[in-house]
Amino acid sequence: xxxxxxxxxxxxxxxxxxxxxxxxxxxxxxxxxxxxxxxxxxxxxxxxxxxxxxxxxxxxxxxxxxxxxxxxxxxxxxxxxxxxxxxxxxxxxxxxxxxxxxxxxxxxxxxxxxxxxxxxxxx
Amino acid sequence: xxxxxxxxxxxxxxxxxxxxxxxxxxxxxxxxxxxxxxxxxxxxxxxxxxxxxxxxxxxxxxxxxxxxxxxxxxxxxxxxxxxxxxxxxxxxxxxxxxxxxxxxxxxxxxxxxxxxxxxxxxxxxxxxxxxxxxxxxxxxxxxxxxxxxxxxxxxxxxxxxxxxxxxxxxxxxxxxxx
Numbered sequence: 266x267x268x269x270x271x272x273x274x275x276x277x278x279x280x281x282x283x284x285x286x287x288x289x290x291x292x293x294x295x296x297x298x299x300x301x302x303x304x305x306x307x308x309x310x311x312x313x314x315x316x317x318x319x320x321x322x323x324x325x326x327x328x329x330x331x332x333x334x335x336x337x338x339x340x341x342x343x344x345x346x347x348x349x350x351x352x353x354x355x356x357x358x359x360x361x362x363x364x365x366x367x368x369x370x371x372x373x374x375x376x377x378x379x380x381x382x383x384x385x386x387x388x
Numbered sequence: 389x390x391x392x393x394x395x396x397x398x399x400x401x402x403x404x405x406x407x408x409x410x411x412x413x414x415x416x417x418x419x420x421x422x423x424x425x426x427x428x429x430x431x432x433x434x435x436x437x438x439x440x441x442x443x444x445x446x447x448x449x450x451x452x453x454x455x456x457x458x459x460x461x462x463x464x465x466x467x468x469x470x471x472x473x474x475x476x477x478x479x480x481x482x483x484x485x486x487x488x489x490x491x492x493x494x495x496x497x498x499x500x501x502x503x504x505x506x507x508x509x510x511x512x513x514x515x516x517x518x519x520x521x522x523x524x525x526x527x528x529x530x531x532x533x534x535x536x537x538x539x540x541x542x543x544x545x546x547x548x549x550x551x552x553x554x555x556x557x558x559x560x561x562x563x564x565x566x
Contacts (some may be wrong), residue, residue, distance in 0.1 A: 282478055321486075367565040374472060376472055377562065
């Protein structure tokens, strides 16, 4: 059974780039435009094997999304990677405090993204 | 924009000949100082967008050539590497979009400030708007934007601001695991 990934980004280009990379690696990808859209898409209790989210998004940003997801039993231990152009240390600290598993600065290298996912996903 | 232009917008509306023209003139001069500081910053940010798109287009072409190649010397590994590079290069759209949005936000703030000045000697409004204009660096999300901003504010307007990404700077420690 293939692994499922939730990809959250307000940029359609970025969503498609991440989805393309993950789909090629065998993942089933669910896309969301922003944090609220992502929360709505997992509200049926569906589990994800990995979440890759942008930071700056309309409606609900990545930090708030992580906090919301961590409240759900199904996402308590799900690896969540922040994928963003932001590289400031204080933002990374905020991500860590919210419950992010890791932080990747855009532009991402597909091989690096897949290796990072392999590292953080339970075998 | 000059202090004279500012005075002309409120001609005939003064009751205090001594202090109001002076306050209004100061507000326009403060705006002029801020504009002189910001124009090179916005110009540098836009130049970097042009360079980013050009770099991405050149990268894309190079890697598409590898992907389309029927040369036996081009291995499957070469093609896989080029596909990764294509995915990286395509992300220029997201990066340039954000940079242009930040330039747009600065121009919007500039517009609000000008409107405040033209309404007359609304000192508090003008102070608030100019303060917001001076904080545009807070809207940045990329180190490159912050670096360009810092360079631009220290350069004279006619100087060429270095906007190219320095070799080896494109992929600084891109992954942090907590």
